[in-house]
Amino acid sequence: MGFFSQIFSNNRHVGKSAARKSRVAPIEKNVEAALQNNISYVDQALFHTEDLVSRPINYLSEQGCLLYLNSVCDPDKIQEVILKPLLKAQGVNPERDITANLVEKHTNLEPVIDLMIRGYAVLFLEGREECYAIQVVFLNNRAVVEPANEKSIQGAHDGFIESMQVNLQLVRKQINSRNLVVRQYTLGKMTKTDASIVYLNDLASPELVKEIERRITSINADNLMNGYLVLEYMEDKSLSPFPQILQTERPDRVAGNLLEGRVALLMEGTPAALIMPVSFFVFYQSPDDYNSRSLAGSFIRLLRLFSFFIAIMLPAYYIAVVSFHYEVIPMELFYQIKGSVEKIPYPPILEALFMELTIELLREAGMRLPAPIGQSIGIVGGLVIGDAVVRVGLVSYPMIIVVALTGIASFVVPSHEMSYSVRLLRFPMMIAAALLGFIGIVFSFTFMMVHLCKLESFGTPYFAPAAPMRLKDWKDAVVRFPFWKLNERPIDPQPQKLVQETRAKEERGDDRG
Amino acid sequence: MIAAKDKITPAQLTILVIQAQIGVSILFLPSSVESIAGNDAWISVILAGITSLLLIVIIWGLSRRFPALTLFEYLPMLLGKVLGKIVHVVYASMFILECSFLLVEFGDVMRDWVFSNTPGWVILSLMLLTSLYMIRENIRLIARFFVLTFGLIFVLILIATYAYRDADLMYILPINQVSLPGVFKAMMQSMDSLYGFEILFFCYPYVQGKSKGILKATIFGNIFSTLVYTFMVFTCLIVFSPEELKVIPQPVLYMVKTLSFTIFERADLYFLTIWTLVVITSVMAYLFMSAKTVSALFGKKQHAGTAPYVALVILCISLYPHDQDMINKMKYIVGILTGVSLIALPLILLCISYLRKIKGKEQAEA
Structure with a gap:
């Protein structure tokens, strides 16, 4: 059992062992008066790495040396904030003379070496038992642009970057x-x-x-x-x-x-x-809901939640209907569907799995390829395969509709992670439907709901406000009420203050409704 | 002492009671009551609701005297060790048999209506597995799930309401056609469907608030389920003629089967699908009670470990009867057991508690 619990504990040891390991005494190495000793110590500590640059330098009458890793430091900055000011220096304190915004004085060499890795240059001076770490990190930030996978129509267009x-x-x-x-x-x-x-x-x-x-x-x-x-x-x-x-x-x-x-x-x-x-519903909220008017925002949000059910249930429902409960189809539609399904030699579950996997393949291929080719893959896959597969008689027309709708519905989720889960969840649903029809769907759906009720995120219920039911919070979870109606925050993260506005609209004075 | 975070609200208790009460018999009750009480069946259901109110008051009165304990913690205090164990075993067998009987009836409907060739153990074991996944947790999480699925009962009612198109109020007239004993006999019959309020035995210490609030919540739940049952029986009575009702075993399904909406046909299949979920919650409630009882019998605090074994026993029992005769026999046994342990025993226990002045320690109110 110990073995399994180790596997499933996700390396999440409770504090102790981690803390014990890190409490190994840090190595102390004081800065020596002799310049050369310091340089060779750093060089050894970094295992003679070849991006280590040591530049001799003069500080007034003192001899010195500037050490840095040229892979992480900005040469312009070194020029600008260290070399130039030092040439013009007058005082005796290099900390004052250097114009960089972060200069630290150290007497211990070990932390200095860690700082060097993070883009600091170190200044050693002959005869001083201290050194100066100067931040000259090379910033190579890309511009703040709109994130490609979380676009918004209205609202801010900035997104996080790697810094x-x-x-x-x-x-x-x-x-x-x-x-x-x-x-x-x-x-x-x-x-x-x-x-x-x-x-x-x-x-x-x-x-x-x-x-x-x-x-x-x-x-x-x-x-x-x-x-x-x-x-x-x-x-x-x-x-x-x-x-x-x-x-x-x-x-x-x-x-x-x-x-x-x-x-x-x-x-x-x-x-x-x-x-x-x-909570589950946070994944279905998008900033767009808040940036558009409340009616539109509510409509879109309901549509998204509905798409959750379409994405996981529609193929399962279709399989159940075609293989078990064809009685539920109205008579006029029945002959149409029968005509199409009858010619297919495979059971509906195979048809569905084949088509769903094809769509996933297309998606993955389209994502890996550069944008222009990616699009054409989508067209080739979607149109050509979709059409040919029916003509050959592998898949029926209604199945194409179902799979396409499901695919679209699964991309509506504003979070990539949740989109993956939705796409994964429909496979067990489909298999359950192929085995036991509607009853199979009910069982797998119940299983999923029970799982959602049991799940917790950091000690807060995951499926709030649906379980535990708190209708007050539905105002901002399922639909979006006007802001002046959202007097309280959702309760599931257990905020210290629940009230976020009081009588927000009445105080405007001019409102009559 | 039970921590505040393990407690449930009175509203959750109401729904727990309703979900435990409303289950399989929503399909069976109309014909089984009608066969005894004729077109006065709906009166018997209401009478049964009133009777179960009395039983709830008894159970509540008993629990109120031991506010921090569940039934099996105070049984030995009232009856002594040996007798307490015997009564405990009676309760355990009652819960297990009742759960099994629920499954037998569910399996029957599934065989008759959806899967005539699928072996029963497949569906029943799936049912038990799903329930098991839920009931290994504490009452709080179970309550969350029950609240979540509570809305489905209204969908059932909605579908049934559509049948009023074909209703004829004349069918229930004249009132009081059957003699009074017949009505009472039918009342006993419909009591079987209203069992489920005994979940109060297990919930009482976990509910927030005063004991009066708990009583109110339970009574409200009971009234709700009585109304739902009465509605179903009443609808069947006015949709079908008395002659028709004699030959069909699950009138509700026949009633919705004929409904035709423009976008889909065969509403009975959807009805059955949703009804399955309603049954699952009942099975969960009974499996939970059985697991709790059995684990208490073996002196265990947690029921999660015992639950799979209890489920296995229930599965075996529910697969045993294979003809109508045996099912009737089983129904008879279950009837006696529930009568003893939900009507007679609580009354006796309450009397003992009052006469010998045995009381649990008062729970410190927050």
């Missing part, structure tokens, strides 16, 4: 509150990736923040390069088909969720924020 600093700035720009707190961590024993959790101090429940902190700090793994890896360590149930952490590339979506008392995790190198805890 955590920029991402934090994008979030802060949305919420100018002093309650917005950033807590930083370094994750991964080897990758040492920067991560930070962001939350509103007066909203997010302290237990939740503590729990997230506990989960982050107790991951004991070498490679935590990006958020997508961390996500799986932090989720409650990794084997559940439903994602329990929302990934989003949109700062406005993050801000909206922070204002509901949720917590976001940002990581260096990850162009997305992980939002936790989330």
